[in-house]
Amino acid sequence: MHLDDLANTSGEWLKGSGPESDIVISSRIRLARNLADFPFISRSTESDRAEIEKILHGRITELQSTGRVSPDTLYIKVGDLEEVDRMFLVERQLISREHAESLGARAVVIDHTERFSVMINEEDHLRIQVMQSGLNLDTAWQQINEIDDLIEEQVTYAYSDRLGYLTACPTNVGTGVRVSVMLHLPALVITRQIEKVFKSLQKINLAVRGLYGEGSQATGDFYQISNQVTLGQTEEELTKKVGDVVPMLIDYERQAREFLIRESHETLHDRVSRAFGILRTAQTITSEETMHLLSSVRMGINLGLIGELEIPTVNKLFIHTQPAHLQKMSGMELDTSDRNIERATYLRRHLNADNTGDPNQN
Amino acid sequence: MKCQKCDRQATFHITDLVDGKPSELHLCEHCAQSFLSPSQEEAAQVLPAMAGLLAQHLAVGETADQLARLDQRACPVCGITYLEFRKHGRLGCPHDYVYFAEQLEPLLMNIHDQTHHIGKVPKRCPQGADQQTQLIRLRREMKDAVSSENYEKASELRDQIRGIEGRNLSSESMEEKDPES
Numbered sequence: 001m002h003l004d005d006l007a008n009t010s011g012e013w014l015k016g017s018g019p020e021s022d023i024v025i026s027s028r029i030r031l032a033r034n035l036a037d038f039p040f041i042s043r044s045t046e047s048d049r050a051e052i053e054k055i056l057h058g059r060i061t062e063l064q065s066t067g068r069v070s071p072d073t074l075y076i077k078v079g080d081l082e083e084v085d086r087m088f089l090v091e092r093q094l095i096s097r098e099h100a101e102s103l104g105a106r107a108v109v110i111d112h113t114e115r116f117s118v119m120i121n122e123e124d125h126l127r128i129q130v131m132q133s134g135l136n137l138d139t140a141w142q143q144i145n146e147i148d149d150l151i152e153e154q155v156t157y158a159y160s161d162r163l164g165y166l167t168a169c170p171t172n173v174g175t176g177v178r179v180s181v182m183l184h185l186p187a188l189v190i191t192r193q194i195e196k197v198f199k200s201l202q203k204i205n206l207a208v209r210g211l212y213g214e215g216s217q218a219t220g221d222f223y224q225i226s227n228q229v230t231l232g233q234t235e236e237e238l239t240k241k242v243g244d245v246v247p248m249l250i251d252y253e254r255q256a257r258e259f260l261i262r263e264s265h266e267t268l269h270d271r272v273s274r275a276f277g278i279l280r281t282a283q284t285i286t287s288e289e290t291m292h293l294l295s296s297v298r299m300g301i302n303l304g305l306i307g308e309l310e311i312p313t314v315n316k317l318f319i320h321t322q323p324a325h326l327q328k329m330s331g332m333e334l335d336t337s338d339r340n341i342e343r344a345t346y347l348r349r350h351l352n353a354d355n356t357g358d359p360n361q362n
Numbered sequence: 363m364k365c366q367k368c369d370r371q372a373t374f375h376i377t378d379l380v381d382g383k384p385s386e387l388h389l390c391e392h393c394a395q396s397f398l399s400p401s402q403e404e405a406a407q408v409l410p411a412m413a414g415l416l417a418q419h420l421a422v423g424e425t426a427d428q429l430a431r432l433d434q435r436a437c438p439v440c441g442i443t444y445l446e447f448r449k450h451g452r453l454g455c456p457h458d459y460v461y462f463a464e465q466l467e468p469l470l471m472n473i474h475d476q477t478h479h480i481g482k483v484p485k486r487c488p489q490g491a492d493q494q495t496q497l498i499r500l501r502r503e504m505k506d507a508v509s510s511e512n513y514e515k516a517s518e519l520r521d522q523i524r525g526i527e528g529r530n531l532s533s534e535s536m537e538e539k540d541p542e543s
């Protein structure tokens with residue numbers, strides 16, 4: 001298994017097979033962990049980071065050789081990658097932007113179905129994440145807990161009885177857990193209720209972010225809801241807190257969609273059809289416009305306004321039309337205007353003809 | 363070119379945005395440093411939301427004098443000063459949670475509304491948290507000894523480090539032999 005193979009596939013979590021996947025894209029949990037006998041990243045030397053990377057690489061290889069971790073699992077030294085490959089992993093949500101852009105020894109372990117990834121030497125020595133399609137937090141927690149146990153058998157984590165897992169930033173101390181659910185909320189955006197929803201979420205201490213995490217714009221009407229508190233509650237309680245609020249958001253979004261269908265059916269149908277029309281015929285198109293139009297198309301499919309397209313195909317297009325993906329798939333470096341042409345070509349190929357139903361087709 | 367704030371040679375050429383318009387600044391290293399390192403209020407605005415929030419919380423209830431003294435305190439293990447933590451919102455090593463415990467308590471209360479962990483406990487607890495901490499300190503001291511060319515001290519420290527690492531390894535293999543312990 002090689003990094004380039006990922007470019008032609010898409011992760012399990014994108015397949016749109018999980019519960020409530022018309023609105024919930026994915027459920028993600030991450031854990032922040034540190035080795036007890038090294039300084040945190042901000043005070044570590046280059047040789048500390050190299051040593052940490054070496055130790056963890058060794059332990060993971062050992063787990064692979066004993067069959068406890070699949071031999072298909074990728075181990076990638078992020079520092080050795082070309083920029084386009086680093087951005088590819090960011091677009092794929094397998095590493096963070098900070099991890100891609102920082103310096104020194106760092107790596108990522110990637111499950112071949114993209115069910116989990118482990119960043120080594122990000123803000124903490126270890127950032128483990130698990131992704132599931134749709135609303136499926138309990139499975140995600142169960143899986144990440146197992147992976148955490150497996151790694152913990154191999155190393156000694158920084159932990160105190162009183163404060164739990166010790167992390168570089170005090171905002172993560174305790175459980176080190178961040179539970180997030182990615183939602184597609186176009187109708188709440190159109191009906192201008194989204195701000196109201198966010199304010200109420202903030203009141204109960206939940207954070208709202210865009211598609212690519214901290215500080216990112218909410219492109220394509222995607223929103224990530226996650227916990228802010230990590231200390232003084234169990235992992236199950238924190239998972240439940242996020243999980244409990246999601247059905248309410250799904251309900252609001254459905255109500256807004258019903259309202260739009262009822263009150264302005266023609267306008268909505270027109271908006272969806274135009275979006276689909278542009279995506280199928282454009283000769284050059286930016287990433288931003290693509291996200292915006294795909295969002296309308298995605299909602300259109302869920303409302304039965306577009307018949308000939310399936311959700312997994314659209315989910316995949318959101319990721320595969322990003323700059324690094326286009327360059328990886330075409331096998332060459334492309335500047336912005338070439339990318340816009342390549343993107344339009346890619347979209348036409350996937351949205352016309354009769355391959356629209358097959359998510360595995362390139 | 364001379365520095366715009368003193369008579370030294372300007373080596374830093376900075377484009378600053380003032381009300382959305384770029385303005386050129388030519389400064390010497392000294393003036394550039396004080397220009398670029400934000401004041402406390404600015405830091406709170408400039409730094410990522412959370413780190414800024416942290417810095418603000420931390421300053422609450424301290425007089426300027428107390429704060430200045432506090433800022434100079436450095437963790438004996440990793441060497442981070444309290445000021446550095448306040449500026450960047452990131453700690454330097456696990457021992458900081460012990461060394462700066464008093465200052466962190468109100469901060470944790472503010473962020474989490476709690477100060478005690480009740481979640482998952484690792485099966486293998488660091489029995490010798492002290493030992494782990496010691497390793498961090500010894501490695502740092504060894505690096506300092508090497509850079510100040512005090513090789514005798516460096517080799518003593520290296521032996522100490524190996525001693526602790528060796529003990530850890532042997533206790534690990536004991537655990538493997540007897541999984542019930």
